[in-house]
Amino acid sequence: MEYQEIMKVLSDCGLGALVAADDWKICEVNEAAVRLLHGQEHNWLIGKYLFEIAEPLCAEPEQKMYAYIGFNEYLLRCPTPAAHNLPPDCRLIVFRAATRDAQCDMFEHALEQVSDAVIMCDEETRISFLNNACIKMDEVVPGDVIGEKNEDVYEPLDGQELIIPCSIREKQVFLSRRQIYTTRYNKNVDITANTYPIIQNGQVLGGYSIMKDWSAVDSLNKKIIELQAKLIAQSDPGKQRSGKSALSAKYHFNDITHISASIETLIEQCHRAAKSDSSVMIYGETGTGKELFAQSIHNDSRRAKGPFLAINCAAIPENLLEGLLFGTEKGAYTGAEHRQGYFEQANNGTLMLDELNSMNINLQAKLLRVLQDGVVRRVGGASAIHVDVRVLSNLNIPPMQAIEENKLRRDLFYRLGVVNLTIPPLRERKEDIPLLAKQFIMKCNVRLSRNVRGLDPATVDLFNAYSWPGNIRELEHIIEHAINILPDDEPMIKPDYIPKYMSESQSLLHPVSRPAESPALRSSLNSTMQDVERSTICKVLREHGGNISATARVLKMSRQNLQYRIRKYGIQVKELLM
Template structure:
């Protein structure tokens, strides 16, 4: 399969006026590394290469620079391809492994991407130690084939998929946030979104863009924590050909988002020195690609997000105070699920509908025991955690069943701490046990009656006034 796709690629590449495949005729080896330089796969077809280390078996999992100590990140075509995000062609490269074996090769190095993120590189090599190097030092790519197609795919604008209507809630605070977001979407001021992991920060970013006048323009997203520090600057601001070894003319995220919105998640993970450059771009409205002296004007609305409160980020020194004042013109603080438990039922219903369609199930109900167990959990993973446990449970349901029950999610609930074994239960003084039981029963009654106080009081067979007094005593809100 690897050779099939390799051949398809090579057939589209031109070299010195001839077809590259016709010049190479064959390849002697294939190697794949991740972004750290770990060798994930290697195969050598040339017997001359088989002496590397027990016919390559011993180098899997080792670092590229340990096996080939004479190259480094600057000279390695694999790393050049990952850094620039484009194919690198070198007609002649001398390689010496740690056993002292010397070879001269022609290399074709290509970045490997998944979901728009560079995760490694693949290199095709041909031994030219005997035949001598090929006629030129750079392989040009047919402008009507792979390279143009690659760049078009790379700069293809993304779009926002979610709107305010996709934010499901019955919580008054979140409803108020939605109303506020609808108003703030009309301007161009930067927005910072704060919320714990799993609360739906990106969902709000999508909604802001789709409620704005920029909705028809690009919506570009990037998680700052998902990028190595060596790549984030070039990805944000772009590169100019010749700016560094292997650099090509590539637009950065600011240029790709021109006219639209750029969403930077986990902004607190961005290196401090790059935060200063980001601040300058926001202040001036211009970007300069790495290695370029030319300034490019950009019209971008910036939305950022963090799962740590911005003030705490500043105290910990992971967010510049001056940058915060620039990006925090408007702030959206999303409450965690444990503070909006009235949303648990509506979210469960939504996820059941979603996974009915995805898994071809026909769940129409959730048992009272299962609902109460889910309601009593604190949900440190928030909505994402709830979605995961519903998906897990629905994978356990037989096709003929129509009710989601505790047994379907019991194993996952134990792992998450929703259910404790008898040996884990602690003995409390009788007064505390009674108070705990009373509080739990009141919460359960509220859940089962969907917040109707009168019905909940009748369910527990106590006066409405007593029920309300107990709610106040235990600080239970609806």
């Protein structure tokens, strides 16, 4: 179709179109373009330069640059249809009114910044929007749940119907309604919500909830009670003080960001382990969040109101570490003072030994004696002091490797490793990366006063290809690095702003090695496991007609994780259904 005919058809459809030379001088315009650009007549626009009138229309449509042409009026460039017979060295530019689009983007931006969680659904209860606070509270990845029915993502635990579907169906507002639910990823949430149907001219368009995390409100109430108790105790020194020790753990299991099944299973094990007083040994690579799990176990135990102390065995010299653990008596050595050790300070609470494998083997023997007898003797002291302390420990190498390398006494392992927990590295739970990245982006936005929206798809691919030797701590570092150097007008983190070592690292090509494992055996096992995984994915995809969401639910993984594996194994979904 010739360009003149195309321009007329576009004008009839309300779309502006103009022909511009290579230097952006306007040669021809249609009726809609004159109206949208506020021209008095055709000749007013002919000969002018487009970048002087509406420069954003010179950008490619994929960039989605709004042209501001007056109060609350915006234009947006559209993809250009193929046109014949264009004048030499000229191009066809198509654009439309986009005030509603711009307003929608501005409203969405405002909702992203509010502290209350907001979720919006269409008339069929399909999720259309989640703000940052909702993503953080529910620990869901928008790409996995947008377009899904509300009831397919959330399940009530209090015997009540989900609020939004009820509000849409009954066309009623529900205020200050409390609800307890679990997400598809087994995150339990307790909220109070104001829920509204969206009704226009009698038609129900959807509904939305504005929610507060009830656990946060409850925690705030408890803090108020504790502060009141402290004020009473200060006004009456003879009155015994109550409440938590100042030496406390701040993290709970709800603070562990995840959607992966492996972390969910680990949290369930930790919940069960927290109910007893047995010692727990946690193994995880550097940066996996071992102390986060240790503090959560303490806060979920009967000792939660008691003190929680942590000591890094790798950061303190051996001669000082013994005194810090067991305490000292004045004169025990030059400069020694009468001082309680960590075991005494943690009485009726929990003591965490960080990087236990860095503790001197001789000191481990003394530690074992304390654990066996429940008694400590201060350095330079003779009296026995009985203590009631639960000991948690962590290692950054596997326990058996630590024993073989003489970094951990076998008998101490049996004493401290009654419960053994392993935190999977990030490379084995890559479905958690988008959610973790989103949390770190929101955290950095607050601290650095930025407004970064998320990860560019190319960055997600780069993250999925990387082996993450530094795990979650490395991911947080990379996000903060990127936001620091990101231009102020760039809303997405693109690969250009990721540290170069990621793309240059050999870890992209070679997975992190494991000790005492035959390369041939490892290759054979990996190949077999991958074949089984690929076959299972193909089978479930066929059974569900190629539906990604349904397949992901059956396989108990996120949509993003499933799509990553489909790309990884080169699965052609359409061919499976033929």
